[in-house]
Amino acid sequence: MVSPLQKALFTARQGARVAWFYSHYLAAQKRQAPLKTKTGEAFRPQEATPDRAVLMRDLAGLFERDLKNADQDIYAVPVDHDGSLVSILAKSRAFFSDLSMVNQRREKRDVHEVRELEIKGDLPGYFTQNFHFQTGGYLTEDSAKLYDMQVEVLFTGAANAMRRQALVPLAEYMKDKDQRRLRLLDVACGTGRFLRFVKKTYPRLPVIGLDLSQSYLYEAESHLKQYSGIKLLTANAEAMPVADGSQDIITAIFLFHELPPEIRKIVATDIARCLKPDGRFIFVDSIQNGDAEGYDGLLELFEAGFHEPYMSSYVREDFIKMFANAGLEYKGHSRAFLSKVMVFDKVG
Numbered sequence: 001m002v003s004p005l006q007k008a009l010f011t012a013r014q015g016a017r018v019a020w021f022y023s024h025y026l027a028a029q030k031r032q033a034p035l036k037t038k039t040g041e042a043f044r045p046q047e048a049t050p051d052r053a054v055l056m057r058d059l060a061g062l063f064e065r066d067l068k069n070a071d072q073d074i075y076a077v078p079v080d081h082d083g084s085l086v087s088i089l090a091k092s093r094a095f096f097s098d099l100s101m102v103n104q105r106r107e108k109r110d111v112h113e114v115r116e117l118e119i120k121g122d123l124p125g126y127f128t129q130n131f132h133f134q135t136g137g138y139l140t141e142d143s144a145k146l147y148d149m150q151v152e153v154l155f156t157g158a159a160n161a162m163r164r165q166a167l168v169p170l171a172e173y174m175k176d177k178d179q180r181r182l183r184l185l186d187v188a189c190g191t192g193r194f195l196r197f198v199k200k201t202y203p204r205l206p207v208i209g210l211d212l213s214q215s216y217l218y219e220a221e222s223h224l225k226q227y228s229g230i231k232l233l234t235a236n237a238e239a240m241p242v243a244d245g246s247q248d249i250i251t252a253i254f255l256f257h258e259l260p261p262e263i264r265k266i267v268a269t270d271i272a273r274c275l276k277p278d279g280r281f282i283f284v285d286s287i288q289n290g291d292a293e294g295y296d297g298l299l300e301l302f303e304a305g306f307h308e309p310y311m312s313s314y315v316r317e318d319f320i321k322m323f324a325n326a327g328l329e330y331k332g333h334s335r336a337f338l339s340k341v342m343v344f345d346k347v348g
């Protein structure tokens, strides 16, 4: 049960976070040239976009839901501590000093600059791009250090709260089970933000975080150092070095919109392979076309403004069919602001 004081602290903290990240968003927008199409005309989304009042209403709805989950003891009242004041200010400075490079890439539509880096290992072409026009793509330690800040700016402070919604179907699955006997795999765990929520809620649940980016896993390691029972694997989600039927729960947060259509199917098949019979797959990613009235145009802007090259096929993908073909049964979904949570169970 959340006390009135906890509620007040939560509201104050999340309000401050939204104001902080939104102020960065607005400042970044001011420094950005108007978006253009590939042929140089002004970019105009074909579908409707939500106005600021609708976005703020839906953002507030997400935080209400976050608090309600805590009130129902699904997880502890979220704190979302972003570090000391010094490190928060340092991240802000790093964000702005990188911004001109991001803007240059956006204007020149230069999305393959990362290929000039010395790339170690065998990385697929779809991965070696400057996603979000970010410096270093997913390949460098500097990019890993800035990533959480960039994502929170993009989502005006809602990224963590959206990730946390995966804990709801996770709690439903964990009910009356011994966490020490279960196994969870977070595919494309990135900097480990979601795994931190998992370990905070289920400290004795053994987990694996898998990602193709070694640099992001280094960052994840530092975010997760206070917890034990965590294995981090640098690997491709297309062929995970994880035994068949070994995982009770698999999660994938904000991965599928960054995969080409043919790769999505391969990853779905590999997820199904790694799950135990009756195991659960929890998907959190962007809403798709038609999921939220008046939002489809925003998804078009997301693709063009943040270099998300597979977004236009992602927003039309039939995931229920795709995962059914892989052997996973759709159990339901819910929208969480700009994201949706989908739940699939492996047919036993």
Ligand SMILES: C[S@@+](CC[C@H](N)C(=O)[O-])C[C@H]1O[C@@H](n2cnc3c(N)ncnc32)[C@H](O)[C@@H]1O
Pocket: 127, 138, 163, 187, 188, 189, 190, 191, 192, 193, 194, 210, 211, 212, 213, 216, 235, 236, 237, 238, 252, 253, 254, 255, 258
């Ligand atoms: C948008 S980020 C999401 C990261 C994290 N789940 C989060 O909540 O922030 C996408 C992540 O997918 C990883 N990724 C992309 N393609 C991958 C693949 N084929 N195999 C494993 N990881 C991949 C990237 O390295 C990156 O960390």
